[in-house]
Amino acid sequence: NAGVTQTPKFRVLKTGQSMTLLCAQDMNHEYMYWYRQDPGMGLRLIHYSVGEGTTAKGEVPDGYNVSRLKKQNFLLGLESAAPSQTSVYFCASSYDPGELFFGEGSRLTVL
C-alpha cells in the first residue's frame, strides 16, 4: 500500500523561486495536513484540510498556500521562496485527528 506519498523528496531553490509540493493519499482520509520540521522546533502545522475543497491555516501559514481540489491530494505552494523556508516538509492524512499517517518528507533548501 502506498499510504501517503510526497513529491518531490528533495529540492533546491533559489530565493524568489516558486514551487509546489504534492501530497497524495490512497486511504480515503478526510483530513490532510502540511507540517514543517526544523531542528529544535518540532513539527509545526502550516495548513490543514478537513475535506475536499476546504483548507485552514495552521500555526505558521505565512508564505505558503494550499489547495485541496481532490480528496486524495493536498498541494503546498511556495510563491516566492525564502531561506527561512529551508526545512523538511511532512504531509499527513488521517481518518480522525488522532492517528496521523505521514509521508516520508520533502527536504527543501532555499539558497
Place this chain on the structure above:
Amino acid sequence: RKEVEQDPGPFNVPEGATVAFNCTYSNSASQSFFWYRQDCRKEPKLLMSVYSSGNEDGRFTAQLNRASQYISLLIRDSKLSDSATYLCVVSPFTGRRALTFGSGTRLQVQP
C-alpha cells in the same frame, strides 16, 4: 510558553534499562494525547494513544495526569531498536483541530 514541552535529551541508557519521559502541556482544555516515534530522518509514526486511565502496550506504558497537565511514557527493558525521538502530541479538543507536536525527546539505547 510552548503548548507542548519536552526535555530534548538525549537520554543515553544501557540495554535492559527502564527509562521514562515526561511532557507538559499548557492548554487545560486539551482532550486527546498521543506518543509518536520518529526514527532519524524518517517520518513520525503513532506509538500509542494516552488514555485518562493510563494504558500499556507491551514494554510501553503511557499515563496522563490532568491535574498537573503532563503525560508520561515509560519504556521497560530497553532495546537497541528503541533508539529514536519520542514526540509528545496533544489535541486541544476532540474534533477537527489538528494536533500539536512537542519537539521530541531523543533516546539512545546503548549495548
